[in-house]
Amino acid sequence: MKKDINIIGISCYYHDSAAALIQNGTVLSAIQEERLSRIKHDSSFPINSIKEILRINKLNLSDIDHIVFYEKPFIKFERLMDTYVSFAPRGIRSYLKSMPLWISEKLFQKKNMINQLNSIEKIKNIEKKIKFSEHHFSHAASAFYPSPFKEALILTIDGVGEKVTTSVAIGRGSDIKITKEIHFPHSLGLLYSSFTHFLGFKVNDGEYKVMGLAPYGKSLYKDLIYKKLIDLKEDGSFRLRMNYFEFATDLKMIGKKFENLFGSNIRKSNEKINQFHMDIAASIQDVLEEIILKLIMNLKKNYPKLNNLCLAGGVALNCVANGKIHKSKIFENVWIQPASGDAGGSIGAGLAYWYKNYSKDYEDDKKKNYFDPRLGTEYSNEKIENVLKKFNAKYRYLKDSELIRETAHLLSEKKVIGWFQDKMEFGPRALGSRSIIADPRDQFMQKKINMKIKYREGFRPFAPIVLEDYVKKFFDIETISPYMLLVGQVKGCEEQKGNLDKFIGFEKLKNIKSLIPAVTHVNYSARIQTVSQSQNKKIYSLIQEFHKITKIPILVNTSFNIKDEPIVESPENAFKCFMGSGLDYMVCGNFLLKKNEQYND
Template sequence: MTNILGISAFYHDSAASLVVDGAIISAAQEERFTRRKADERFPSNAIRSVLQTGGVLLKDVDYVVFYEKPLLKFSRLLETYLDAAPSGFDSFRKAMPAWLTGKLFQKRIIFDELRRIDRGFKDPSRILFSEHHVSHAASAFFPSPFNEAVVLTLDGVGEKATTTVAIGRGATLDVVRELRFPHSLGLLYAAFCYYLGFKINSGEYKVMGLAPYGVPRFKSLILEKLVDLKEDGTFRLDQSYFAYATGLKMTNARFASLFGQPVRRPDTDPLTDFHMDVAASIQGVADEIVLRLTRSLARDFAIPNLCMAGGVALNCVANGKVLRDGAFKRIWVQPAAGDAGGSLGAALAAWHLKLGGERVIAKQDSMKGSYLGPEFGQSEIEAQLSRAKAVFEVMPPDQLIDATAAALADGKAVGWFQGRMEFGPRALGNRSILADPRSDHMQKTLNLKVKFRESFRPFAPSVLSAHVSDWFDLEGESPYMLLVAPVKQSRHRAMTVSEAAMFGIDKLNVRRSEIPAVTHVDYSARIQTVHVETNPLYHALITRFEALTGCPVLVNTSFNVRSEPIVCSPTDAFRCFMGTDLDVLVAGNCVLHKPKQDSALAMDYRGEFEPD
């Protein structure tokens, strides 16, 4: 038996994953334990958790694999600064001490950290390094349901590559093409995220959510001035508009002058129609780049399957367009497509590419619904809730499902805490806030009174897999909420002339369909199909809700407030429940109603988190 521990760390969203003889056993992000969003520190807590879940001691781990190669990244930094000298000296001066005192010696740092977890881990030769984009590609292909696939990875930058193409066959994976820094779709999108006043590495979702409110009137300008886009999807960025390569900011004064407005200050500057149009424009450019890439890859390799990973693969709008485009018959996106998933890919790459281990292909995939984190038994849930002074009732499963479905049908917002925690940025029905999608006011209520976030941000529908095509223009599966598709035309509500003439945020309060709480202003939805095989309890809940309402869909958003990591433990769940306007909390078989709780336990803890 070969135990392989994968690690990602030191940039953002550190994580750990355990693979045993090629089987994915457990995976978790460090942020869930430390309660620090996108925590980049060494994932000591995540390592302890995944090993405990797998029943493996660290001293018995055969290989520990880090998800990238620090020396390659350092050489890229040196090349970049030398090419741009003397520009960027200030950035160079600030970056070098961290590298010269630590980052260049990551094997020693990793070994020392592992020894703090388990003094029995004594052999540093068991620590291996995978290349960043190989880790991404491995995380996409090896868990996929395909024996053969084109594998496309897109992100900001790894060591040197920003985009790679690999061909996966069986247990092999060969990188055949790459695009290198500073030409990066991830960094282009991040530059616009910065320009719009959102935080990089978390605000990209906001840009994507804001885009449908605007008109892409700057798309041609971006393609004319900033991006030299070729027919095959390859591109070059005009660096005279950007500062990310050698500076301390993403864009410069020339960038702002091109669009005619300065960088938006999030604390003082409101979102205007201009910002919505900029968001629509960069999303349109991203869609165009990804579509040109995927069309050319489908022509060149004549393989019907596509796998995707890297942070850009979390852009579910672009993913949905790739699927509907039809150049590839099937696509599969790693649910933890960002750097957290690199920990899993590093472990899988070691098993298959270094050790020559066999690959077993699962019918749906090998991710087990991405329910790979820790699980809390009923006795532990009750103990934690009791320590928190919660008032709860314990119900048998059937009664629990009935009571929760009835609360949802009655318009209640429900915190739903069950089973193993999800791996990746999406709550998929185990650490979720649930609500009735038929409600006209639920999107606004959840955004402003539960999530405490911007009112324009959309919510996702969870739909029974057997009914997805009855409600959405999607044929097939979307278990990881990584595909956007239109709401079925037959479910639309026709807008009045005055409603259709609205612009920007004014569109928000228009009832657009039978399920307005999950229908974005462009009639799209970010869909999660729910399958009885991977989550029977959640499937049963939606089935019961359908019996009560005729609607096999629920609002599903992550169980947290703005800037907070998704809840991990029952204690986290109760704290979030008491700090928001959630009506009901269902944790394991425990049911909690807000009016029955001690009001003195209510708290506003949003100030503890750095704004996203």
């Protein structure tokens, strides 16, 4: 028998660190560090994740053949120095702040990594096992290799890697070739993040909020953005007009000049969101979509024979833009890596290295149709029960069929339920393993889950999870969307479309008229997740049962966490979150827990 080739891919030291195990070219496990360390967006070396994926797969560190880091630290340093030189003396503050960190830590990343790995297990010559991929190559690999395509165009767009912010590559079989790039400081990710900052949200975290806010506004500032902030060429390539941005030279994204351009200060985080902020969000979202579509259109012209498109990089998590890409039909098939952010770089780095060096083992027909993002730890009923006992929780064990029936009934009675099953998903979305689920028919459900259960902003939209067989009946999308990465229109609301124009701002939300108002956004769109029986048996049968009771094959699906906390990973996290949130019930494995019954003597 041939020896297994085990590769660990690692992404860290910027934001969202993660580790992944690739065995013979297949991703076996991947975990984001924040889920284990419980520090949101944890960027430190993913030591817990590495230990956990070794434990799950019963491997020792010495069984690992290669450890691949997702980017090249020295190129990043070079970019930093280039920036300081080009902008001098404008960047002195950022220089004084970041240089000591680079000199003391980041330049010696390899040594740091070796030290960390040694703390798991001492291995001779471990430095020879450590390899370095490129940031956007890692993204590209994470988008192409797990996709069902044998040949595809790959587009990666994010804030910035080492130098590259946007790249185009061609994937064929086991080979990926990068053909062209756009470099820092010209970046769609950083452009979008500048607006995130302007709207008073946290950069690298609040981008979803901008996207969620956009439908409340009108794209009034689009022309201004094109005129002043960006120079867009006919082929979709672009440069930012850097005098309006501060991110290259300062510790913040934007400054006075940007504020003056829009005639408003950066929103303070506790300041009320008004129509202006909504219009700004709508404008930047509009611009982003237009540029991406233009890019893709021109790529199709350049490569007319390619029918498949793969996307990755942080910007590919913008599901509204993704929905438009799909709908445009410029490429027949589109596949988007569910962990498109930097965490997904760990998968990409590992895969890139394997395909580069072991491609002779590659078999074309082995390509999988479906990439299962459930790559974390699985907890048995026995383990779950131990945890529940430790907490003195009150719970009931139910057989599969009873569990499904009872849960579906509770849902139809408008109860909101924490749902903990199987392995945890990799990537920023909960897809039915660590989810909060609820009845989408309830007009007040959206507000209730936001404010009373997750304690976050009331405007944040929720996504529907729908049985694959019924998706076309309820939504106008032509394809499946198992990773919740596409937005489509809710059917049956076409004549309602104008009815919200007369309402101002968040008032719109209260007046949505739809069969499934809890997951219908104010522009009558929804961020759709489809599910089939083979993809996730448990949630599939639950929705089936719910369908029987309510005639609606759809549930609200949002991540199992509260505001500013990472999604739950273990039964322990789940129980704590259940108790610390406004959830009515929790289903954890085969156990059903009712909130009112806990500690109620």
